[in-house]
Amino acid sequence: xxxxxxxxxxxxxxxxxxxxxxxxxxxxxxxxxxxxxxxxxxxxxxxxxxxxxxxxxxxxxxxxxxxxxxxxxxxxxxxxxxxxxxxxxxxxxxxxxxxxxxxxxxxxxxxxxxxxxxxxxxxxxxxxxxxxxxxxxxxxxxxxxxxxxxxxxxxxxxxxxxxxxxxxxxxxxxxxxxxxxxxxxxxxxxxxxxxxxxxxxxxxxxxxxxxxxxxxxxxxxxxxxxxxxxxxxxxxxxxxxxxxxxxxxxxxxxxxxxxxxxxxxxxxxxxxxxxxxxxxxxxxxxxxxxxxxxxxxxxxxxxxxxxxxxxxxxxxxxxxxxxxxxxxxxxxxxxxxxxxxxxxxxxxxxxxxxxxxxxxxxxxxxxxxxxxxxxxxxxxxxxxxxxxx
Numbered sequence: 001x002x003x004x005x006x007x008x009x010x011x012x013x014x015x016x017x018x019x020x021x022x023x024x025x026x027x028x029x030x031x032x033x034x035x036x037x038x039x040x041x042x043x044x045x046x047x048x049x050x051x052x053x054x055x056x057x058x059x060x061x062x063x064x065x066x067x068x069x070x071x072x073x074x075x076x077x078x079x080x081x082x083x084x085x086x087x088x089x090x091x092x093x094x095x096x097x098x099x100x101x102x103x104x105x106x107x108x109x110x111x112x113x114x115x116x117x118x119x120x121x122x123x124x125x126x127x128x129x130x131x132x133x134x135x136x137x138x139x140x141x142x143x144x145x146x147x148x149x150x151x152x153x154x155x156x157x158x159x160x161x162x163x164x165x166x167x168x169x170x171x172x173x174x175x176x177x178x179x180x181x182x183x184x185x186x187x188x189x190x191x192x193x194x195x196x197x198x199x200x201x202x203x204x205x206x207x208x209x210x211x212x213x214x215x216x217x218x219x220x221x222x223x224x225x226x227x228x229x230x231x232x233x234x235x236x237x238x239x240x241x242x243x244x245x246x247x248x249x250x251x252x253x254x255x256x257x258x259x260x261x262x263x264x265x266x267x268x269x270x271x272x273x274x275x276x277x278x279x280x281x282x283x284x285x286x287x288x289x290x291x292x293x294x295x296x297x298x299x300x301x302x303x304x305x306x307x308x309x310x311x312x313x314x315x316x317x318x319x320x321x322x323x324x325x326x327x328x329x330x331x332x333x334x335x336x337x338x339x340x341x342x343x344x345x346x347x348x349x350x351x352x353x354x355x356x357x358x359x360x361x362x363x364x365x366x367x368x369x370x371x372x373x374x375x376x377x378x379x380x381x382x383x384x385x386x387x388x389x
Contacts, residue, residue, distance in 0.1 A: 009325060059246070317387070
């Protein structure tokens, strides 16, 4: 396939429709553009989407903010340890350091690329207070095992579900399990987007109440209620040194309609992923792990791993794909490779064999709903030509 006249195929693009645009315009015309009725509607719709309208859903301006709020509400602080995977974006771990607690990084399961329950259990110390599993690429972590470990050791669980909408485990939607909190991301390349944004979900009313207060400067009253009241309602109190983590109505307007399309988006991503699988199956690669039968994989990422016998190593393949006009990425440079985390905890690559090996072999191919099957063919043809030449 000649790529001489083909436009560059980016690694990711959001799909924004006329409904989202109209809702944003309506918000702009309404005169209420910060956190208000659209954010509340998005929160309510999100609980309904997860199938439990009793859930507390708190819209925030990033998943990082949601993770920080959840840990703060669980009283994570100096002297505590939080276990999470080295194979994640730094946000998962950095929020622990915001609170003065320590991070204990552990390795992944080499088959699923998700955090290893056995590694979690081996890392628990008297200081351990919480586990943050990450549902890598949109495949659910082994939450049955993780929740069992947490219950036996008296630990909190906050799920980093930035990749996991909609994803299921044991027939339940991620966000409805027995964790203390779950945090989703709506960043521009996620399965649904609000540009920037996230959602903190919990069944714990006290955690939700604390997160709502801390979301906006520690104010004990909702700003929307104060500014729209028909009677004098100016008085409020600062009850804690809070943060500035609220989601605007402009962003929520996008989310309202993106959420309506989430299942269709997932179905399209699954079709594209299957097309990749079929086209790449005979190459010297490890295909992404599939979900268990009957479970949903969000397919946020399509992560390919090169086998040792491949003609090219990972970096050379990435260069070849870019030369063919195809964007790709790597998810992730493990935390134990980064200067801050290495120096903070004296981390060594040999202590994370599975993550290190996966990192050296992996690349993420384009996977987003604006792609066509022809786009997938273009990518797979370029991969095949590079690996078979």
